[in-house]
Amino acid sequence: MAALPFAEPAPPAGELGADAVYSFLVGEIAADRGQLPLAYNHYSHAAALAHDPYAAERAARIAISMKDRDVALRAVRRWVDLAPNAVPARQALAHVLLLQGDAAGVREQFDAILAIAAARGEDGFLQVGAVAGAGHGGALGPAVMGELVDAYAGDARAHYALALTLAAAKSYAEAGARLQRAIDIDPDWQKPWLLKVQILTAEGRNAEARDVLRGVVERRPDDGALRNAYAALLVQAKDYPAALAEYKVLRRLQPGDADVLFATALLAMQAKDWDEARDAFEALLASGDRQDEARWFLAQTKDLAGDRDAAFDLYSRIETGPYRADAAMRRAGLMAKRGDLQAALELLRGLRGSEPSRSADIYLAEAELLQKHGTTEEVAAVYAAAIAAHPNDLQIYYARALDASQRGRLADAEADFKRVLAREPEHADALNALGYTLAELSDRYPEALGYVERALKLKPDNPAFLDSMGWVQYRLGNHAAALDYLRRAVAAIDDAEVAAHLGEVLWVTGERDEARRVWAEALARDPENDYLRRTIERFPP
Numbered sequence: 001m002a003a004l005p006f007a008e009p010a011p012p013a014g015e016l017g018a019d020a021v022y023s024f025l026v027g028e029i030a031a032d033r034g035q036l037p038l039a040y041n042h043y044s045h046a047a048a049l050a051h052d053p054y055a056a057e058r059a060a061r062i063a064i065s066m067k068d069r070d071v072a073l074r075a076v077r078r079w080v081d082l083a084p085n086a087v088p089a090r091q092a093l094a095h096v097l098l099l100q101g102d103a104a105g106v107r108e109q110f111d112a113i114l115a116i117a118a119a120r121g122e123d124g125f126l127q128v129g130a131v132a133g134a135g136h137g138g139a140l141g142p143a144v145m146g147e148l149v150d151a152y153a154g155d156a157r158a159h160y161a162l163a164l165t166l167a168a169a170k171s172y173a174e175a176g177a178r179l180q181r182a183i184d185i186d187p188d189w190q191k192p193w194l195l196k197v198q199i200l201t202a203e204g205r206n207a208e209a210r211d212v213l214r215g216v217v218e219r220r221p222d223d224g225a226l227r228n229a230y231a232a233l234l235v236q237a238k239d240y241p242a243a244l245a246e247y248k249v250l251r252r253l254q255p256g257d258a259d260v261l262f263a264t265a266l267l268a269m270q271a272k273d274w275d276e277a278r279d280a281f282e283a284l285l286a287s288g289d290r291q292d293e294a295r296w297f298l299a300q301t302k303d304l305a306g307d308r309d310a311a312f313d314l315y316s317r318i319e320t321g322p323y324r325a326d327a328a329m330r331r332a333g334l335m336a337k338r339g340d341l342q343a344a345l346e347l348l349r350g351l352r353g354s355e356p357s358r359s360a361d362i363y364l365a366e367a368e369l370l371q372k373h374g375t376t377e378e379v380a381a382v383y384a385a386a387i388a389a390h391p392n393d394l395q396i397y398y399a400r401a402l403d404a405s406q407r408g409r410l411a412d413a414e415a416d417f418k419r420v421l422a423r424e425p426e427h428a429d430a431l432n433a434l435g436y437t438l439a440e441l442s443d444r445y446p447e448a449l450g451y452v453e454r455a456l457k458l459k460p461d462n463p464a465f466l467d468s469m470g471w472v473q474y475r476l477g478n479h480a481a482a483l484d485y486l487r488r489a490v491a492a493i494d495d496a497e498v499a500a501h502l503g504e505v506l507w508v509t510g511e512r513d514e515a516r517r518v519w520a521e522a523l524a525r526d527p528e529n530d531y532l533r534r535t536i537e538r539f540p541p
Contacts, residue, residue, distance in 0.1 A: 005115040006084035009051065020049040027058065036062050044075060053083040060092055072096050085116050087127055094131045098141050106144045114148075125149070125161035133165035142166060149178075156185040160192050172199050190216075190226055197229060209233060224253045228260070235263075240270045251280070258289035265297060277301050296323040299330065308334050325351060325358045329365040341373045360390045364399050371403060379403060394420045398430055405433065410441040428465070431455035436468040445475045463492035471501050479509050496522045496529035500536075507539050515539070 027042035043059035046052060056079040063075040073096050079089045094109035110128045117124025128148065132141035142165055149158040159182035166175035176199055182192040193216050200209035213230040220226060227250055234243035247264040254260050265280035281298035284290055299314035312334045318327035328351045335344035345366060352362045363386035370378045383400045390396055401416030417434040420427050435451030438444045452468045459465055470485030486502040489495075499522030506515035519536050526532065 002119040004085040004119050020046050024055055036066050051082060056082045069099055087113055087116055091131045103144055110148050123157055125158045129161040129165040133168045156182040167199055172203055175199055190223055194229055240267055243267055244271055256287055258287050262290055274301050274305060292318050292321045292323050325355045336369045336373050344369055360393045405437040413437050426458055428455045428458040432465045432468050439472045439475045448472050463489045467498045474505050496526040496532040500532045504535055
């Protein structure tokens with residue numbers, strides 16, 4: 001480290017006197033009690049007696065918080081006198097001078113900060129920017145910093161720091177100009193590029209931000225930070241296949257990075273690239289980081305692949321943390337599939353005692369198990385117990401309504417859906433489900449249409465709502481409109497019931513070859529779906 005630019009004052013001779021010790025202790029106690037004027041007076045007295053930089057700093061910071069500019073200026077100057085090479089002291093003095101509107105004084109302190117930082121091998125421009133961009137003194141801070149930076153016109157760090165300051169003040173046009181100068185000076189430095197992308201994103205110019213970053217990544221393919229930022233922009237744009245491709249490259253560049261592994265695995269699940277997802281989650285487990293998250297998601301990929309024993313083992317190893325209750329509920333589901341329904345129910349009932357905050361969710365999981373493996377009476381009993389325990393939980397009423405709808409009990413379903421809507425009139429899922437139920441189980445099609453229209457206004461791109469609208473339009477005899485909504489739903493979601501609806505409308509309108517194709521593709525993906533099979537059986541070849 002080079003010699004510091006300012007001469008340090010000589011340390012005080014001898015031990016601290018009793019008066020200085022007393023003033024220091026009183027200052028500490030008063031500060032702890034929030035008695036700021038008293039604390040300031042005693043710290044200031046201790047600093048004067050002992051020439052102590054710490055006491056001077058405490059006095060200065062208290063004076064600044066008291067918002068007495070004259071007192072603050074005296075206190076901070078004393079701090080600088082006692083610690084002339086302390087950047088925080090210089091920053092505090094620059095801050096007070098900004099409040100006083102003293103541009104020349106501010107510039108003097110900025111120059112001092114640069115000199116101190118240079119001697120220590122630090123970036124003084126960022127330290128200056130921390131003061132200039134703090135919002136105190138209005139535009140004076142950035143203006144003085146701009147003059148300073150112009151004196152270092154060939155230093156990319158200077159322009160970058162000023163751009164950072166301007167961007168924080170949302171002066172994006174000026175920040176962009178300064179960034180461009182930094183990039184022109186040092187085009188291989190990644191930070192200006194990343195800040196440029198942040199500014200473009202803040203301005204809503206997302207496509208331009210992606211284009212800029214893509215170009216930089218193509219020129220610097222091994223720069224992990226830039227590629228990571230580009231992948232994040234692609235995720236933000238919901239271009240998941242492109243984002244996954246970038247994260248696969250990042251895995252090669254940063255093979256042990258837990259965040260990269262986790263993001264890769266999640267995107268692979270989104271893309272249904274199960275091999276990539278499993279591989280990434282297993283690598284994450286091996287890394288020792290994010291263990292419960294890795295086990296939770298890896299178990300799901302194993303379950304989807306039919307490896308239920310491996311999934312069960314992974315869920316069993318999640319014994320603490322936020323995934324514990326969900327993992328136990330998944331284990332119960334797997335136990336029921338094995339034929340051990342009683343053990344699964346006992347697991348859930350025990351879990352309800354150890355996880356009382358998740359009680360409602362656990363009741364719903366129990367009801368779901370019994371819907372698949374139990375009796376109608378058992379399901380009804382669980383819902384009754386759940387409502388008794390959680391009488392204000394709308395999700396339980398909504399789930400009970402869905403169960404009644406699926407069992408063809410229109411009156412019960414309608415009553416529970418309307419209970420939900422009475423408390424939450426814009427519950428989009430309840431509106432949609434009630435509309436679909438009325439279209440499926442009654443001839444009250446105009447009423448059904450009204451509910452689904454309200455749901456679609458709330459969530460216009462929801463594929464389940466598009467399917468419901470298509471089905472209601474079909475029931476009303478509006479086949480062209482029905483096909484339009486159902487095609488949009490099928491394009492947005494891989495769901496056997498939606499495919500069954502589209503196939504039925506195609507068949508009825510004479511497009512039987514396309515209907516067969518839609519059904520066959522859906523059946524290949526979900527061969528055990530009862531609704532789809534029943535639909536196909538109603539329209540024999």
